[in-house]
Amino acid sequence: MGVFVFRRLLQGILVLLLVSAFTFFLVNLAPGGPSAAVSLERTAAEREALYRQYGLDKPVAVRYMQWLSGVVRGDLGTSLTQGLPVSGLLWQRLGNTLQLALTALVLTALLGVTLGVVAAVTQNRLPDHLISSVATLGMSVPGFWLGIVSIILFSVKLGWLPSSGVASVGQSFSLLDRAQHLVMPASVLAFTLLPNVVRVARSAMLEVLSSDYVRTAKAKGLPNRAVLLKHTFKNALVPVIAILGLITTVLFSGSVVIESVFSWPGLGRLAIEAANGRDYPVILGVTLVAGTIVVVVNLLVDVLYAAVDPRISYD
Amino acid sequence: MTRKLYSTVSFFLLMGVFGTAHAQTADFDPDATLTLATNADPTLNPWTPGAVVESNLINTLVFDQLVRYDKEDLTPAPALASSWEVAEDGLSWTFTLRDDVTWQDGEPFTADDVAFTFNDVVLVEELAANNGSSFGPVEAVEVINPTTVRFVLSEPFSSLPYYLAYYAGILPEHLLGDAENPLSVASFNKQTPVGTGAFQVAEFVPGSYVRLERNPSYWGGEPKVAGVVFSIVPDPNTQLAQVLAGELDMVTVSDPALLAGVANNPNLEIVEQSQNVYYFVALNQNDPRFQDVRVRQALLYAINRPAIIDSVLKGYGEIATGPIAPLQQALYESDVPNYPFDPEKAKELLAEAGWTPGPDGILAKDGVPLTIEMPTGQFGYLVPATLLVQQYWKDIGVQADVQVLEWNAYIQQMFVNRQYEATLAWWSTPPTPDVSPYYASSAAEAGQNIPGYKNAELDEIMAAGRGATSEEAQIETYREMQEFLARELPYLYLWYPDIVTVRNVRIEGMLDINNPAAFQYASEWYVALTP
Numbered sequence: 001m002g003v004f005v006f007r008r009l010l011q012g013i014l015v016l017l018l019v020s021a022f023t024f025f026l027v028n029l030a031p032g033g034p035s036a037a038v039s040l041e042r043t044a045a046e047r048e049a050l051y052r053q054y055g056l057d058k059p060v061a062v063r064y065m066q067w068l069s070g071v072v073r074g075d076l077g078t079s080l081t082q083g084l085p086v087s088g089l090l091w092q093r094l095g096n097t098l099q100l101a102l103t104a105l106v107l108t109a110l111l112g113v114t115l116g117v118v119a120a121v122t123q124n125r126l127p128d129h130l131i132s133s134v135a136t137l138g139m140s141v142p143g144f145w146l147g148i149v150s151i152i153l154f155s156v157k158l159g160w161l162p163s164s165g166v167a168s169v170g171q172s173f174s175l176l177d178r179a180q181h182l183v184m185p186a187s188v189l190a191f192t193l194l195p196n197v198v199r200v201a202r203s204a205m206l207e208v209l210s211s212d213y214v215r216t217a218k219a220k221g222l223p224n225r226a227v228l229l230k231h232t233f234k235n236a237l238v239p240v241i242a243i244l245g246l247i248t249t250v251l252f253s254g255s256v257v258i259e260s261v262f263s264w265p266g267l268g269r270l271a272i273e274a275a276n277g278r279d280y281p282v283i284l285g286v287t288l289v290a291g292t293i294v295v296v297v298n299l300l301v302d303v304l305y306a307a308v309d310p311r312i313s314y315d
Numbered sequence: 316m317t318r319k320l321y322s323t324v325s326f327f328l329l330m331g332v333f334g335t336a337h338a339q340t341a342d343f344d345p346d347a348t349l350t351l352a353t354n355a356d357p358t359l360n361p362w363t364p365g366a367v368v369e370s371n372l373i374n375t376l377v378f379d380q381l382v383r384y385d386k387e388d389l390t391p392a393p394a395l396a397s398s399w400e401v402a403e404d405g406l407s408w409t410f411t412l413r414d415d416v417t418w419q420d421g422e423p424f425t426a427d428d429v430a431f432t433f434n435d436v437v438l439v440e441e442l443a444a445n446n447g448s449s450f451g452p453v454e455a456v457e458v459i460n461p462t463t464v465r466f467v468l469s470e471p472f473s474s475l476p477y478y479l480a481y482y483a484g485i486l487p488e489h490l491l492g493d494a495e496n497p498l499s500v501a502s503f504n505k506q507t508p509v510g511t512g513a514f515q516v517a518e519f520v521p522g523s524y525v526r527l528e529r530n531p532s533y534w535g536g537e538p539k540v541a542g543v544v545f546s547i548v549p550d551p552n553t554q555l556a557q558v559l560a561g562e563l564d565m566v567t568v569s570d571p572a573l574l575a576g577v578a579n580n581p582n583l584e585i586v587e588q589s590q591n592v593y594y595f596v597a598l599n600q601n602d603p604r605f606q607d608v609r610v611r612q613a614l615l616y617a618i619n620r621p622a623i624i625d626s627v628l629k630g631y632g633e634i635a636t637g638p639i640a641p642l643q644q645a646l647y648e649s650d651v652p653n654y655p656f657d658p659e660k661a662k663e664l665l666a667e668a669g670w671t672p673g674p675d676g677i678l679a680k681d682g683v684p685l686t687i688e689m690p691t692g693q694f695g696y697l698v699p700a701t702l703l704v705q706q707y708w709k710d711i712g713v714q715a716d717v718q719v720l721e722w723n724a725y726i727q728q729m730f731v732n733r734q735y736e737a738t739l740a741w742w743s744t745p746p747t748p749d750v751s752p753y754y755a756s757s758a759a760e761a762g763q764n765i766p767g768y769k770n771a772e773l774d775e776i777m778a779a780g781r782g783a784t785s786e787e788a789q790i791e792t793y794r795e796m797q798e799f800l801a802r803e804l805p806y807l808y809l810w811y812p813d814i815v816t817v818r819n820v821r822i823e824g825m826l827d828i829n830n831p832a833a834f835q836y837a838s839e840w841y842v843a844l845t846p
Contacts, residue, residue, distance in 0.1 A: 030724070031720075031723075031724035031727050031728065032721070032723035032724040032726070032727045033723070033727060033731075034365070035365060035367075035723060036364035036365030036443075037364070037443075038723055038726050038727050038730075038731060039367070039726065040726065040730060040740070040742075040763070041367075041445070041446070041763070042443075043448045043758075043761055043762045043763065044731075044760070044761035044762070045440065045448070045761065046364075046440075046443040046447065046448060047443075047731070049440055049441050049442070049443040050364055050443045052441070053364075053441070053442075053443065053496075080365070081358075081365045082356060082358070082505065083358065083363070083499050083501050083504055083505065084501055084505055089521070092521055092522065093522065096522070148552050148553070148556065151553060151556045151560075152556055152559075155556065155557075155560045155562070156556055156559045156560040159560065162562070163553065163556055163557050163560055163562055164548060164553055164557065165523055165524070165546065166523060167523070169350070169523075169524050169526060169544050169546065260549050260550050261550050261552070261553055262553070263523075263546070263547060263548045263549060263550070263553060265521065265522020265523055265547070266522075269522070269549065270522075273355060273549075276722070276723060277365075277723070278723055
């Protein structure tokens with residue numbers, strides 16, 4: 001196991017290196033430039049001056065080596081539009097994204113697995129149909145629409161929840177205040193991700209329920225509860241963990257749409273603003289963070305497989 | 316009868332007395348805080364490259380300028396400078412500064428700060444300060460004494476005060492003077508900037524909000540609201556929802572289609588404002604087809620501008636006649652050639668120019684069809700407006716090939732590389748008649764003269780305008796210029812959009828004319844006490 005983890009980490013570093021090189025050349029070769037320079041108000045002379053200030057007058061390959069040598073020393077560069085160190089920006093935004101992501105993940109996992117199991121157990125009966133309908137709805141409704149509609153309903157009409165942001169302006173830290181701000185974006189995010197988990201959990205459960213050992217367990221007279229929890233559920237977990245792993249990587253690298261609609265200062269919003277303004281160092285910083293998250297989560301998922309299913313072993 | 320009349324009169328007199336007393340003791344809430352929106356993290360230095368629309372209004376509250384707009388007609392009015400005069404030869408301007416101004420950290424404001432702002436920041440080309448190129452004719456700023464500065468010019472520049480009123484905040488030398496690049500001091504730009512303005516920054520939470528509080532020693536009198544919060548809300552739909560929910564007090568709406576839910580809310584008012592903004596179609600003047608004025612005129616005759624204003628702008632706009640918008644009351648000239656929607660006239664003009672219908676209905680000259688490459692960018696309503704223009708041109712046999720680009724890539728292609736034949740865009744300029752940055756032959760390749768229009772006669776008129784020393788001469792020259800532009804059409808003028816702002820009715824004392832001016836008088840904003 002230890003060797004496996006070590007080897008996977010080495011592979012991960014290689015992956016990050018390739019991803020960073022690919023992204024670097026891709027964004028630098030894409031049309032456009034930093035928004036301060038590529039704007040309607042700029043004269044050609046000013047634009048040249050800015051490109052010199054930003055070091056963009058050097059060839060792309062040279063710039064990549066400079067950037068890489070900075071990264072190795074822990075320096076991710078300075079944001080072109082914000083004028084702040086990229087690492088600081090990433091830390092700030094990562095914290096907010098993790099808050100939102102973890103909440104949404106817990107909601108998705110608990111609700112998704114529960115609903116999936118219930119649907120499987122009540123296959124082709126009313127609860128199953130209800131759950132499937134809700135799942136289809138969640139899958140087909142776009143997140144930004146649901147976000148805006150929730151704001152209009154819960155903030156504008158009912159006035160129950162704050163419409164956006166992470167906390168109220170100018171107040172000292174309050175858990176209740178934070179929670180109130182978190183409820184809507186986390187729920188909307190969970191609702192749009194839920195269907196994946198429900199469907200996978202349901203079909204995995206159904207598959208296991210029709211297997212021989214479950215029939216045996218029922219035949220030898222085990223109570224239903226024990227059959228479900230001990231024999232069925234645990235064995236249905238592997239695909240569920242796989243889908244949760246996929247969702248986690250999406251969530252942790254920031255949800256662009258939900259973060260924009262709810263003015264949530266997370267990684268996703270940082271990424272989209274950086275991409276629009278061609279803020280190269282920030283684009284690369286976000287890519288690195290997102291890449292690291294994918295590598296680590298995938299590794300964790302593989303380790304979890306082994307823990308859940310003794311047949312899986314990496315030695 | 317007499318007695319009754321007497322008592323009625325005294326009743327009203329008493330009412331008057333009480334009314335005034337009420338107004339004097341408690342007419343506004345000194346603890347009120349206004350919450351406004353901005354769409355991204357601002358940069359709190361008006362000259363830093365990249366500090367644009369998300370920062371401009373915040374910086375207007377924090378930093379004062381030498382000159383601001385007049386409340387009525389937007390002509391230059393005193394701010395940090397109490398008066399100014401131009402030398403007889405037009406080659407220098409002397410500004411007298413107020414002597415009662417201090418920076419928000421308590422240091423006195425002096426002529427050295429003005430000289431620093433210009434000599435060491437704005438005029439230094441390598442720094443590429445915002446709007447730096449607007450001050451091209453300024454050679455240096457000399458300090459005469461602590462309350463007098465002189466702008467030394469290389470050529471007459473009658474619009475100097477207008478540019479000094481356009482996002483041209485004065486920076487503190489004592490804080491930025493030692494910086495290698497005064498425009499990229501992160502602790503200033505992103506944390507605690509220091510200006511002389513009505514409000515000072517109390518807290519900047521990145522990605523969330525900027526909180527300003529009143530500057531009690533403001534030279535224009537203590538501001539009446541305790542603070543102004545700028546909430547960072549990127550999504551325009553969310554901004555509007557927040558105004559409806561009362562979480563925001565004001566928001567500027569870029570797409571009038573969003574206004575549907577606002578009209579019947581008693582707490583909100585829709586304020587239509589004007590700025591010097593005009594939309595246009597630029598026809599690339601390096602393309603010989605567009606060098607023929609008849610072709611340009613025909614392509615404008617073919618566009619049904621009122622219909623586009625009705626459908627795309629929901630009526631919030633009026634037909635443009637040139638680069639000087641009607642809000643420049645003293646200089647705007649409406650009696651110029653105009654081009655009402657007339658497809659027949661358009662076809663006639665094109666026929667005169669040699670373009671006749673080909674076999675497929677598309678106009679052609681010498682066998683070459685009149686097809687136009689028309690890139691557009693994803694921003695505001697550029698795409699729908701471009702598609703409508705394409706349709707109107709198609710109706711007269713002109714084929715425009717529209718290519719929709721991501722915004723940043725569009726600017727690169729259209730503006731930096733000038734790879735386009737026609738494109739629809741806009742200019743937003745200070746309310747000055749000096750339009751040479753957008754029209755001068757010298758600005759054709761490297762500057763903001765996007766169509767690349769070159770005309771020596773126009774250059775002469777604009778130079779005469781810059782050199783005009785009397786108001787009459789200025790009005791006459793610029794009337795001539797507007798007539799010339801409307802006839803020659805370096806750009807096809809489309810419309811002046813209204814800037815639509817939705818405001819909570821609790822905000823009082825805020826100028827309606829436009830936001831740049833309203834924010835220069837922010838110390839007068841107040842919220843009435845609810846009885």
